[in-house]
Amino acid sequence: MNRGIYIIANDKVIDQAIALLNSIRLYDVNTPVVMIPYDDNYHHIADLLNTYYGVQVYADLDFIERLSQKLHATFGGQFFARPNQFRKQACWFGKFDEFLYIDTDIVVFEKIIDNLNHLRHSDFICCDYQHLGGIKNVFNPQVLKEQVFTETEIKDIFNGGFWGSKKNLISEEDLYTTFAECANHPEYFDFSEKTSDQPIINYMLLKRVPRRFNIIRREGKAPGNWAGTPHFQTHNHLLFDTTVNQSLQYLHWAGIRIQPGCPYWEIWEYYRNLHPAIPLMDIPATANKTLWERNLASIKNKLRRLNTSL
Known part of the structure; x- marks a missing residue:
């Protein structure tokens, strides 16, 4: 099974990317890592990460451009605070059969790729306590009032900074269909704190991927991972x-x-x-x-x- 890690980055987050890759390589020197360019300002970080960690740039840059253009055509230029965050959806179409996506404002404390073992019994994994805060930063209460999702389903909302899945589980057409559905119902989503892609991708996963698993629900529970938690x-x-x-397992400085x-x-x-x-x-x-x-x-x-x- 061909496994690997995707990150999204540009030259503005070099120090964060270095910290993340240092932590990954401390526990795992072999797992390949691919960088999805956040924008065209990525050549310095690409050279550095390739030199010291063997990180490759995502091969199909034409797809990333096509995705960006479709997003703009569907939503316009003012809908999202950071539309380039959607480029991480290139993960579905890259070189890895199974993959983890990891934000650069994370450091890991274990051989993190082993979390993909949970995909033996599911098609999508995450590892966070986002749902304990309710639906904030993902949905508005309208999704419950209109029965878009059930109370049980929204317990599977997740933070978009750490997740894993399988190649081609989501098709390019699935992405564009999701964009269209969401553009027709902006009242469903909570963008009040500039979360950009997170509400839309949660919508897509809840609608299209029934076999989901949040690692914090594993037997024996699991630790927290948000840097805003004071008791670690x-x-x-x-x-x-x-x-x-x-x-x-990892620490995420989300927000x-x-x-x-x-x-x-x-x-x-x-x-x-x-x-x-x-x-x-x-x-x-x-x-x-x-x-x-x-x-x-x-x-x-x-x-x-x-x-x-x-």
């Missing part, structure tokens, strides 16, 4: 969820700017700077720091660089 404990550059007595002072910054910084051949990241000083704090941060940067070179 750090140990040896890993995180531990005390509510289920398990180590995290959180990754910068000094953000939740679990030290974890992200460790993975970003893990590869000895890649220069350390220049850590920006936050705007509200005093001059003394900014000078201290500069000294720490210099010391870290010195220690790395020794």
Whole structure:
């Protein structure tokens, strides 16, 4: 079985992509990774990720352009805050028979590709607690009032930053039909926090893929994975969820700017700077720091660089 990982990125998220790939390769040096360009500004990151991690650029760039044009033709230019997020749907038509899609604002703490073993009994997997917050950031209550989905079905909503499935399970026509259905019913969706593709893709999966599995429902439960969760404990550059007595599989900074002072910054910084051949990241000083704090941060940067070179 041909398995692999897809990411979507451009030159603006180089540091995030480095952190993600460092974490993936720490536990798995063999699984192939393919990058879907977020836009045309991707050549620097493509070269870097290929040099150090063997990452390949998605082969069929014509499909990605066709997808973007169809999306624009269906919804117009103002419907989504970040329409290029839909490019991740190229996963369905790439080189891998089974695949994981992972956002770049994630680091992993295990051989993450092994989660695809759950596809033995399902066609689509995710691993999050999105549903516990209700339907916010995905649907409006209208979908229940009009019985578009049942209460049971909407318990399968998921965050679009981490999921896995099988090649050609969704066809190109399925995508375009979904776009048309959703464009006719904008009242179904919650875009209040600029989630872009997430509501539409949830709609498509709930309508077209009945065999779904959320890994958090596995036997023995599963840990959380959102960086906004305050109770995770750090140990040896890993995180531990005390509510289920398990180590995290991955951590996702969804909706959180990754910068000094953000939740679990030290974890992200460790993975970003893990590869000895890649220069350390220049850590920006936050705007509200005093001059003394900014000078201290500069000294720490210099010391870290010195220690790395020794």
